[in-house]
Amino acid sequence: MDYFSIGLNIFCLMAQGIMHVSFCASLTGKERKAYHFAIYIFIFCILDWIANKFSFPWVIVIGIELFILYGVNRFILGNRPSTSWAAAILANYISQFSFGLINSVEAVIFPHVTTPLLLYTMVIAATAVSLVINVACYTIVIKSISPEEIGHLTNMGCLLFPVLFFFTAELYIMQTSYTKIYYDVPSSALLLEHTALLFLQALGLGALLCTLYAYRHLYRNLQTIAEMQSLSQAAQAQKIYIAEAQMRYEHTKAFRHDIKNHLSVLSALLNNNKLEESKAYLQKLETVSTTLSFPCQTGNPVVDILLGEKIKMAKADGIAVEVSLLLPNPCRIDDFDLCVIFANALDNAIHACQSIEGVRSIRISGERQGDFYMLAFENTCSDNPLPPEGTGLSNIKAVTEKYHGAMLTEKIERRFSLSVLLNISIHLESTSIQRP
Secondary structure: OOHHHHHHHHHHHHHHHHHHHHHHHHHHOOOOOHHHHHHHHHHHHHHHHHHHHHOOOHHHHHHHHHHHHHHHHHHHOOOOHHHHHHHHHHHHHHHHHHHHHHHHHHHHHHHHOOOHHHHHHHHHHHHHHHHHHHHHHHHHHHHHOOHHHHHOOOOHHHHHHHHHHHHHHHHHHHHHHHHOOOOOOOHHHHHHHHHHHHHHHHHHHHHHHHHHHHHHHHHHHHHHHHHHHHHHHHHHHHHHHHHHHHHHHHHHHHHHHHHHHHHHHHHHHHHOOOHHHHHHHHHHHHHHHHHHOOOOOOOOHHHHHHHHHHHHHHHHOOOEEEEEOOOOOOOOOOHHHHHHHHHHHHHHHHHHHHOOOOOOEEEEEEEEEOOEEEEEEEEEOOOOOOOOOOHHHHHHHHHHHHOOOEEEEEEEOOEEEEEEEEEOHHHHHHHHHHOO
């Protein structure tokens, strides 16, 4: 091997090492550091040296390379096993096909080049084109699938079958066609064979992009279905809250209607010195009034019912809850929208508190600020980074946009806060206009 070949091989190894680590880190949403590249390139070069020295078969080299890249993903970048395998397979898949495309062209053209300078120039150009195709394919894949989507591989495992098929075909091509020495083979037959190989490898890259495109749409469709089911369940629960609030309102109205009769009965008992009967009657009245009262008085019976249920759930897990809240009257915020905000915010807060030990608390407050009303939810949480925005926060954000407001989340050490700002001026104005 001459110095040109050695230099070009080292350059290709370093370029591929940098691209592999960059691609895997970007695909899985991990931070890239200099030592990640250094470790992988060093191991990559050692593998290439051993493979050349002992003439390892191409399939074994690719297999070892996959395991090395898996190890980098799993133990250095800190990805899950399934995510690490997917990133390693995709990185190697694209590399092999990118260089395979150009190899097909080289196999046809290079045997006819006799000038060394022209041959070296064409080799450098072919290598540059291979790297450009590699980078372009990596970029397309990274833009086609998010780190969250690559982490959910339940369905992607089935979709990777066509990828594995073409990957196996590529290994066979590299092991047979490009290592075969041709004697007395017509140039037309050689051109036809390598044109077919070129088409097959282009088809392999196309299959990858189509697979990822299909997976992305499948994942998002499943995610949409899950969100719709979640919304349906939330809507059903909120209808129950609203129905219960209306029932309590009717019972309270009936109790207030009968209160004069109750007072008359109590007065008659006291006038007849029937103290024991008076105490028993008062206890019955207290029991009835307790069933009609709410743990929290926010000014909205639907929210009062919802808060009562969520506070009961929190206290059952030993979570302290503090409520300092009085909703504006009138504000004309739809009861369903209020349920969406409070139900999702409190479900998230309770879940966060359940995942930690020690002191756990939730605080709910509200304050009017001019034409806006600010709701604040604070709760204890773990030291882990915030997960991606889920369905609950997305639903709250949709409500804030409906009322021309905003949503803000913040995490400071072991304390998470959610602020929901709602513009109530439009609804107040419409109420004032309707007054006679």
